[in-house]
Amino acid sequence: MNWTAVKSIYVFEMARFFRTITQSFISPVLSTSLYFVVFGAAIGSRIQEVEGVSYGAFIVPGLIMLSVITQSISNASFGIYFPKFIGTIFELLSAPVNFLEIVMGYVGAAATKALFIGVIILATAFLFVDFEIQHPFAMVGFLVLTCISFALMGFIIGIWAGNFEQLQLVPLLIITPLVFLGGSFYSISMLPPVWQIISHFNPVVYLISGFRWSFFGSADVSIGLSLFAIAGFTTLCMAVIWWIFKTGWRIRQ
């Protein structure tokens, strides 16, 4: 393993993040605050409790997931798309590094940034609502795994994208609906039966459910299934990336 290379990529990518740190934080913090005001305070005052938790608290895990997933994807996809776009990728391709090292550097940095933002949102949430985290270690575990797996997916999108429109298309058309329909703002059990069944094909449901369990101890699906789903998703992304580097798809002519 060329650990020096992994570290170099990671540090280089994080430096980009810290250069624009204020922008990086302001937008997620602002939008989360708005969600709390609109959903938590305005609408939430009419909804008493969901699964024994106040509505304001109930949406916290979903909101964190929403931001963390979008951030992971956009950070990682941009992180690898940018060198491709400006041509600096030649250096990665001609360096003595393998795909695992490149992925660890880029995905690691993208996941770290998303994790930062997740933590900031969690801290913001404490300003608006009262809640406790029942399983803090599981919470951190879920958060980290989510950051990594969606950063992997973002990495694939970044390599696939041929232009900036495509770079934004997948998150907009696929990820946002999946996350919104994944139970961020409601419990799956509140849906009509048909939609409950359909929801089980949405991988995000398992994530949010597992994450919410770590906060409140109750879940839509079993915790084991959640873990299994996220592990499967991560493996799938890794396999795709391995194939990309093996064949040089969209990166090597």
Added chain:
Amino acid sequence: MPLIVDVVALRKAYAGGFEALKGVDLQIEEGEILALLGPNGAGKTTLISTVCGITTATSGSVKVGGHDTVKDFRAARSMIGLVPQEINLEPFEKVQNTVKFSRGLFGKSANPALIEKILRQLSLWDKRDSQIRELSGGMKRRVLIAKALSHEPRVLFLDEPTAGVDVELRRDMWEIVAELKRDGVTIILTTHYIEEAEAIADRIGVIAQGEILLVEEKSKLMARMGKKELEVQLSEPILEIPASLASDTLRLKGDGSALIYSYDTKSERTGITKLLADVAAAGLVLRDVVTRQSSLEDIFVDLVHEGDAP
């Protein structure tokens, strides 16, 4: 000298089916400077990119330092530095960060003293904390060179390093190349400037349409260019060479306006004095005298255009 780069029957067809390399064989010895000359689209960049791992070969093999560039890519690539033709740099990065990044990417531990030396050598030290976008084009090219040197390559590929570079930097570049050569670094550079190849290369290769047409010691090529021509222009055209001047080194120009004498600059006697005396004795009046030397450029143009005629 042992071989350091060994390219065998290398072919590269791009996705559209266009064959940019048509079976290239190229052996480069350790410590030499090889200049690759060739017109636009000859395949110079493709050849370099394939050796460095940026494009994949369709068939054939490349070994660097005895390591196959595909099977044993780590060992092979660790030895290679590349200065690409295009200026590809992150606009918002600082000069020294991007140079340090390159070193790290190649798995080498940080070495601030070396980075400083390289930046000073390339007159970039004062700009080390500037963002790349604040640099001029020539400075950006120097940053690319600094990046390639940062990981102490044994083989350095310079793809048109002096394109768009002023005379002073070109001299600096040649000096850096000479110093690297003293340290035993093998250098392969592409260029459109024939005088550049003449000035710094040990061997010169000519490539056109995906094929290597010639690779030869510069000195041998120069020897081929040793022939010179003297054109004696006459004030009155003549129909044929006077019998008193006849020799196989002298011919009459097509329109009879001049005598053309070819001679070897390296021989003891060029025969010019005698020729001029004989011309005067034959009663011919001179208008002007011109000498011409076939240059590397002529050889190059001849080679490249040999296959052009329909």
